[in-house]
Amino acid sequence: MDSTELAGRLAGIVGERHVRTAEGDLEAYARDATPLFRHRPDVVVFPGDTAEVAAVLTLATELSVPVVPRGAGSNLAAATVPLHGGIVLVLTRLTEILEISGPELLARVQPGVSTKALAEAAAGHGLLYVPDPGSQVVSTVGGNVATCAGGLRGLKYGVTRNYVLGLEVVLPTGEVIRTGGRLWKDVAGYDLTRLLTGSEGTLGVITEVTVALVPKPAAARTGVAYFADLAAAGRAVAAVIEAGITPATCEFLDRTCVAAVEDYAHLGLDTEAGALLLFGDDGDPEVVQASLTRIGQVCTEHGATGVTLAESVAASEELLAARRCSLPALSRLGSLTILEDATVPRPKLAEMADRIAAIAANHRLTIGTFGHAGDGNLHPTCVLDVHDTDAIERSHAAFGEIFAAAIELGGTITGEHGVGAAKLPYLERRLGADQLALLRRIKTAFDPAGILNPGKLGS
Amino acid sequence: MAGDKIFDDDLLSRCMSCGFCLPSCPTYQLTGEEASSPRGRITLMRAVQEDRLDVTDPTVLAQSEFCLGCRACEPVCPAGVQYGQLLEQWRDTEWQGRRRPLLARALMAMMSWLGMAGITLLGVVRGAALTRRGTADAPHLMLGCVERVLYPRVSRSARRLVPALRAPAVQGCCGALHAHNGESGKGRRMAQRLGRQLPGTIVTTSGGCSAHLTHELGADRVVEFSAWIAAGNGPDPASLRPIMLDERGKPLPPHASGGRPARIGLQDSCHLRNAVGVWRQPRELIAHLGEYVEVPNAAGCCGAAGSYSVLRPKDSRAVLAPKLDALAELDLDYLAVVNPGCYRQLAGALKGSRTRVVHLAELLAAAGTD
Numbered sequence: 001m002d003s004t005e006l007a008g009r010l011a012g013i014v015g016e017r018h019v020r021t022a023e024g025d026l027e028a029y030a031r032d033a034t035p036l037f038r039h040r041p042d043v044v045v046f047p048g049d050t051a052e053v054a055a056v057l058t059l060a061t062e063l064s065v066p067v068v069p070r071g072a073g074s075n076l077a078a079a080t081v082p083l084h085g086g087i088v089l090v091l092t093r094l095t096e097i098l099e100i101s102g103p104e105l106l107a108r109v110q111p112g113v114s115t116k117a118l119a120e121a122a123a124g125h126g127l128l129y130v131p132d133p134g135s136q137v138v139s140t141v142g143g144n145v146a147t148c149a150g151g152l153r154g155l156k157y158g159v160t161r162n163y164v165l166g167l168e169v170v171l172p173t174g175e176v177i178r179t180g181g182r183l184w185k186d187v188a189g190y191d192l193t194r195l196l197t198g199s200e201g202t203l204g205v206i207t208e209v210t211v212a213l214v215p216k217p218a219a220a221r222t223g224v225a226y227f228a229d230l231a232a233a234g235r236a237v238a239a240v241i242e243a244g245i246t247p248a249t250c251e252f253l254d255r256t257c258v259a260a261v262e263d264y265a266h267l268g269l270d271t272e273a274g275a276l277l278l279f280g281d282d283g284d285p286e287v288v289q290a291s292l293t294r295i296g297q298v299c300t301e302h303g304a305t306g307v308t309l310a311e312s313v314a315a316s317e318e319l320l321a322a323r324r325c326s327l328p329a330l331s332r333l334g335s336l337t338i339l340e341d342a343t344v345p346r347p348k349l350a351e352m353a354d355r356i357a358a359i360a361a362n363h364r365l366t367i368g369t370f371g372h373a374g375d376g377n378l379h380p381t382c383v384l385d386v387h388d389t390d391a392i393e394r395s396h397a398a399f400g401e402i403f404a405a406a407i408e409l410g411g412t413i414t415g416e417h418g419v420g421a422a423k424l425p426y427l428e429r430r431l432g433a434d435q436l437a438l439l440r441r442i443k444t445a446f447d448p449a450g451i452l453n454p455g456k457l458g459s
Numbered sequence: 460m461a462g463d464k465i466f467d468d469d470l471l472s473r474c475m476s477c478g479f480c481l482p483s484c485p486t487y488q489l490t491g492e493e494a495s496s497p498r499g500r501i502t503l504m505r506a507v508q509e510d511r512l513d514v515t516d517p518t519v520l521a522q523s524e525f526c527l528g529c530r531a532c533e534p535v536c537p538a539g540v541q542y543g544q545l546l547e548q549w550r551d552t553e554w555q556g557r558r559r560p561l562l563a564r565a566l567m568a569m570m571s572w573l574g575m576a577g578i579t580l581l582g583v584v585r586g587a588a589l590t591r592r593g594t595a596d597a598p599h600l601m602l603g604c605v606e607r608v609l610y611p612r613v614s615r616s617a618r619r620l621v622p623a624l625r626a627p628a629v630q631g632c633c634g635a636l637h638a639h640n641g642e643s644g645k646g647r648r649m650a651q652r653l654g655r656q657l658p659g660t661i662v663t664t665s666g667g668c669s670a671h672l673t674h675e676l677g678a679d680r681v682v683e684f685s686a687w688i689a690a691g692n693g694p695d696p697a698s699l700r701p702i703m704l705d706e707r708g709k710p711l712p713p714h715a716s717g718g719r720p721a722r723i724g725l726q727d728s729c730h731l732r733n734a735v736g737v738w739r740q741p742r743e744l745i746a747h748l749g750e751y752v753e754v755p756n757a758a759g760c761c762g763a764a765g766s767y768s769v770l771r772p773k774d775s776r777a778v779l780a781p782k783l784d785a786l787a788e789l790d791l792d793y794l795a796v797v798n799p800g801c802y803r804q805l806a807g808a809l810k811g812s813r814t815r816v817v818h819l820a821e822l823l824a825a826a827g828t829d
Contacts, residue, residue, distance in 0.1 A: 020492070024518020027506045028494040033476050046491065073493065074478040092491035112491075114482065137535075138478045328475070328537030335472035386472055 001063055003042035010045050010087070013055040018093070020044040029070070029088045030081070033135075034422055035336055036392070037078035041068065041088040048093050050168065050176055050207040057205065058174035060087060061449045067172070068453050069201040071112060071143030074135040076339055077420030079147065079200045083455040089205065091142055097121050098208070106165060106182060108210045111142020115149075118211070127213040131160045133416070134324060142206045148198030150416030152323070155374030156248045156281075157214075159416065161197045168208035169196055172447040182210060195442070200418050201453045203446040219288045222249060222280035222316040223309040225299040226273035230254050230357075230369065233275040234350030236302040237373045240279070241346070243298050245291055249280035250374030251323045254353065257330060257368040257381075264329035267322050273305060277373060278323050280316065326370040327381060333366060334383035336392070340399055342406035343415030346376040355405045356380045363398040365391065377415035404429070419457040427457070465552045466508050466545060473540040474501045480532035480542075485760045485778045486525055494522055497532035497542055504549060514552055523553040524560055525774065527767055528639050529729035529760035534736075543734060547643040554641030562770045563640045593618075593625030598660035598687075600624040601653070601672075604632040606665055606799040613664050613799070616824035617684055621693040630656050633663075635671035639765050650675035662687050664820050666728025666798035667765060670735050683731055685797055685819055689740035698829040699747040702822065704792060708813065713827025721749035721792040723822070724814075726782075726805060727758045728798035741797055741819055748826050754794070755785045763804035775804070783808055795819045 001009075003021060011019045020026070026040040042065075047053045060067045066086030073080055082088050094110035097118065101107070102125050109118055115129070115136040122129045132151040133139060139149065145167070150159045166180030180186060180193040196203055227233040233252050240247065253261065253276045262269045269276060277299065281291040296307040310316040331337040344352045353369060356378070360367035371378040380402055384391040403413045403426045413419075413426045428436050443458040444450070450459065480497040481487050493499035503519050506512040512519055523546075530543045554563065593600075602614050618624050634642075634649025654661070654676045661681050663669045669683040682690075689696060703711045703718030711718045723745050732738040738758065745751045762768055762778035786794065791814045796802045799818075806816040 022518045024503055024506075024512060024516050024522065025492070025494050027512055027518075028492075028499040028502050031476065031502065033478055035476070072478055072481060090491070090493075116482075135477070135479070138481050325537060328477075328539070331475050331538050332473075335469075337475055 001065075006063070006065060006087075007043045009059055010043060010056060013059065014045055014047050014052050018046040018048065029073075029090075032070075032073040032075050032078065032080040034076050034078040034081065034420070035338060037081045037083075037421060039081055039083045039085065041082040042085045044088045044090060046090045046093050050170060053089070053170045053205050053207055054174045054176055056087065056089060057170055057172050057451075060451045061173050064449050065451060066454050067205075067451050069142075069146070069205045071140030071146075072114070072135075072138045074139045075143065075147055075418060075420065076341070077147075077200075077414065077418040077422040079418050079420030079453070079456055081421060083421055086451075091140070091205075091207075094142075094207065100125050100127070100213075102127065104182060105213050105215075106210055107213055108208065109141050110208060111140060111145075111206045113141050115139050115141055115144055122213050123216060125213075126216050128216045129211060129213055130157045130163055134327070141209050141211070145197050145206055145209055146199065146201050147418040148416070150372070150375075150377065152249050152251060152320075152372065154372055154377065155250055156246045161194055163212045164193055164197050164209065165212050166210035167193055167196055167206055169204035169206055171204050172449065172452045176207070177204075180210065184212075198418070200420060200457045202443060202456055202458045203452065205452075217282035219285040220248070220280060220282035220313075220316065221288050221292055221310055222278060222319045223292050223296055223307065224319055225277045225279070225296065225304040226270050226306045227275045227277065227304055229274035230353035231350035232303045233277045233373065234353060236277065236299045236304060237349065238347055239302045240295050240298045243294065245281075245295055245298075247279045247291070247295060247374060248282045249278065249320070250372065251278040251370070252276065252373040253278075253323065253326055253370045254357075254368060256366065257326045257370045260329040260333060260368060261322050261326050264332060265322060265325055267318055269322060270306060276322075277304075278319055280320075323370070326368070327379070330368045330381050330383055334385055336384050336386040338382045338384075338395055338399070339417075340380050340382075340402065341377070341414045341417040342380065342402055342411060343375070343377045344406055344409045344411030346374070348409040348411065349373060349376050349378070352376075352378060352406065352409055352411070355409075356402055359398050359401045359405070363394040365395055365398055367398070372415075375415070376411065400426070421456055424456065464508060465514070466504055466548050468508075470541055470545050470548075471501065471505060471508060473538050474498065475538050476502070477537065479535055479537055483531040483535045485527055485529060485531065485762075486774075489774075489777055494518055495525055497540075500526060501540070501542075501545065504545060515558070520553060520558060523549050524771065527729075527760050527762070527764040527778065529764055530733040531729060531758065531760065533733050547638055550639070550641040551643050559641055560770055563766065566766055566769060567637065567640060567642065594623035596659070597623040597625050598662045598682075598692075599630075599657035600626040601633070601657065601661050601663040601665070601668060602626060602628075602630060603663065603665045603668055603799060605636075605803075610799055610802055610818065613802075613818040613820050616818070616820040617662075617664055619824045620688070620820065624662060627657070633668045633672050635667050636765055638671055646671065647675055654680065664797070664818065666731030666735070666737075667800060669737075670730035673735055683735060683737050683797070685741040685744055686737045688823065689743055693823075694828045696744055696747055699744070699823070700827040700829065701747070701749045702793075702826050708792060710825065713825075722752050722790070723749045723793045723795055724752045724754040724786070724789060724791045725757055725795045725797075725819075726754060726761055726801050728796070728801060729758075729760050729764070731797055732758055741795065744819065744823065745795060748822055749792070752789055752791060754782075754789060754791075756782065761801050761804050763798075763800035765800055768800070768804050779804065779808060786814060787812075790814070793817055793822060795822055
């Protein structure tokens with residue numbers, strides 16, 4: 001079937017207004033936020049409800065046409081690039097917040113709702129939706145669940161998977177299932193909710209999400225500590241946690257990042273320091289105060305060259321902004337920015353930071369590293385010239401070594417961005433052949449025709 | 460197209476495609492489609508630059524027209540992409556000859572036909588350029604071309620508030636509309652000519668003109684009126700007295716007793732806010748003039764967008780619609796504007812409503828001082 005005929009069949013399901021086949025539209029959906037990956041789909045379709053999603057998938061299975069589900073397209077692992085053409089299934093028309101329940105501490109939303117919109121709606125009820133990925137202003141809840149998005153609160157509060165209670169999912173063969181629900185306790189059957197969370201659109205299409213909310217903490221504060229190098233900061237983090245404190249926020253920037261951020265945002269950061277540690281806690285004001293003071297003390301005892309506690313909410317916001325702008329600040333150093341996501345057990349953070357620095361030097365690359373010290377999630381970010389093919393080659397080699405180093409230290413190739421197409425070559429190294437084979441069998445059980453997001457995780 | 464690049468590579472490569480601009484874009488809000496978002500449009504620009512799409516591609520052409528050019532994507536861009544510059548480069552190429560929207564051709568032709576002499580004459584007849592000369596060495600007040608024709612009372616109010624301002628009748632158009640409609644070279648030359656006609660500091664009551672002139676002449680030459688007043692160049696803002704209204708909502712004379720302070724909202728001028736960074740100052744001034752009410756999404760485009768409301772009335776109304784709903788709920792006495800395009804768009808839409816649309820300069824001139 002050619003793409004005109006396919007588009008006609010799809011128009012019969014969603015209406016002509018919600019199907020695109022023009023070259024320019026296909027080009028716009030040929031990529032997501034991942035550099036260096038691009039492939040045009042044959043058709044883009046915007047379903048308006050679950051029944052339409054089911055009809056599209058049934059058709060696609062019947063015709064063996066690939067389908068790539070997509071939210072806001074902010075993912076960084078090329079998980080929404082239609083590498084094999086076919087249909088891009090855009091869920092941005094499904095933007096209803098269906099329910100926020102204070103008594104039950106949960107929200108029910110359609111997948112196209114932005115994470116920020118959910119967080120704001122929850123805040124309106126005095127509640128907190130915990131996962132706060134850096135992309136929350138644009139990324140969708142559906143996309144966050146599909147990639148098990150992380151954020152700045154991982155250590156104390158966990159990540160997206162810890163907050164997904166239930167899903168409505170359309171299987172590639174067209175059946176609509178509801179996993180989990182409004183229950184905190186439910187062991188009836190395999191935990192498909194967890195399996196689908198982070199499945200990157202390879203097993204089913206999420207059409208509704210039920211998430212857990214928590215009461216909004218009364219106060220939140222942050223502070224900052226400087227160290228001679230990232231390794232010293234890593235040791236201090238280990239000491240803080242050993243002292244029995246679980247900070248809500250514990251982020252770090254290396255020297256390259258501090259300099260780039262200061263140059264961009266002029267926040268008065270100490271650019272002489274080798275590493276910056278941003279820590280924070282939330283809860284009752286007295287508890288937060290005590291916690292911050294104690295973290296500051298432990299940092300000082302473990303080699304911090306300076307410690308500052310934010311005096312106000314505004315000052316805290318400014319410090320968090322420094323962490324959040326580290327990627328864009330770095331991106332200004334070159335025309336191509338490759339952001340990675342290696343993760344190691346927390347005690348290995350310092351060693352991993354050293355390894356990354358050595359690998360960068362060895363390959364003559366500028367790699368700034370920032371990330372979540374609390375959960376060992378590092379974002380080594382390579383900045384280079386988009387026309388320098390030699391440097392791009394060297395960066396691929398460098399990242400290969402970085403992933404190998406992470407695995408060697410007991411870590412993983414991706415902490416929160418996902419496997420997608422970008423990390424697929426490294427997946428077997430992380431999982432081993434037997435586990436990867438099991439992933440493929442699971443994939444086949446869900447998707448016998450292999451139409452959902454081919455060329456990605458599990459396929 | 461090889462060897463003859465449309466876009467400045469440095470500007471184009473800034474974009475990381477992170478998508479943070481999507482929620483800020485009024486046309487993406489309308490469609491939810493990637494191609495009508497700033498990131499999607501940059502993807503199209505790159506495809507054209509790299510010969511994957513032709514400039515004549517229908518989507519490329521349609522998107523170059525559908526974009527409001529409001530530049531709301533710029534302040535939210537973490538990577539500092541200068542989208543407004545890219546859009547000008549896009550339209551310079553895209554909108555040549557027959558590909559230029561018919562109405563844009565007609566509009567620009569009309570402005571050329573009317574000529575500066577015509578506009579100057581109209582300005583004098585309608586009283587924008589008062590006969591008073593202002594004070595030697597004082598800044599020049601730019602009369603604008605749209606504003607001079609449609610709203611001469613804005614310049615009159617500005618000069619009533621600060622009589623020292625010089626406003627010679629012979630002054631050109633700043634060329635902002637030309638720059639936004641595929642003639643950035645002409646727009647630049649017009650701005651430079653205006654800069655020569657009005658030496659020294661130029662004060663403008665039009666947010667759109669202020670952005671274009673600031674870009675062409677520099678921030679040390681050009682200042683928008685509310686920013687200039689807020690910086691203490693007119694009456695001391697602290698001495699401004701609130702505008703008091705009687706029980707029927709009619710303003711009381713400046714020093715009368717009783718009444719209630721007016722409820723006043725503001726519609727930001729997109730280019731003033733997104734390109735020049737002026738948004739706090741008009742709010743500060745309004746807070747002296749009555750009860751300031753923040754209009755939801757005041758920073759979002761009202762759909763006027765320079766000549767957009769003339770060229771694409773249907774899309775313009777679609778962009779405006781949610782704003783009108785919000786305004787109906789607020790039940791303001793005044794909605795202040797700082798740009799003639801927004802003035803025309805909102806005054807037209809709110810005709811018959813209780814909320815009066817006025818330029819901030821008019822409100823300032825109507826208020827008493829201590």
